[in-house]
Amino acid sequence: MKKMTCKELGGACDLVFEADSFEEMAKLSQAHGMEMWKKQDADHMEAMQAMQALMKQPEMMQQWMADTKALFDSK
Numbered sequence: 001m002k003k004m005t006c007k008e009l010g011g012a013c014d015l016v017f018e019a020d021s022f023e024e025m026a027k028l029s030q031a032h033g034m035e036m037w038k039k040q041d042a043d044h045m046e047a048m049q050a051m052q053a054l055m056k057q058p059e060m061m062q063q064w065m066a067d068t069k070a071l072f073d074s075k
């Protein structure tokens, strides 16, 4: 079981997610992000907007995914 924080996954808080695979980790982070979005949490909304901007740039997004996956693997 590996642990990563919301911040490490492109979020805005120190909530810790635990998962066995990177895919599972990404799902937990996304679900949490949606939850915080619904609550109109300003920090998370800002973080999600930054992620959406990143997604519009495939190369940057790929780099971010690679970096985040590497961080997961190093845990």
Ligand SMILES: [Zn+2]
Pocket: 006, 007, 011, 012, 013, 014, 015, 032, 036, 044
């Ligand atoms: Zn969070």
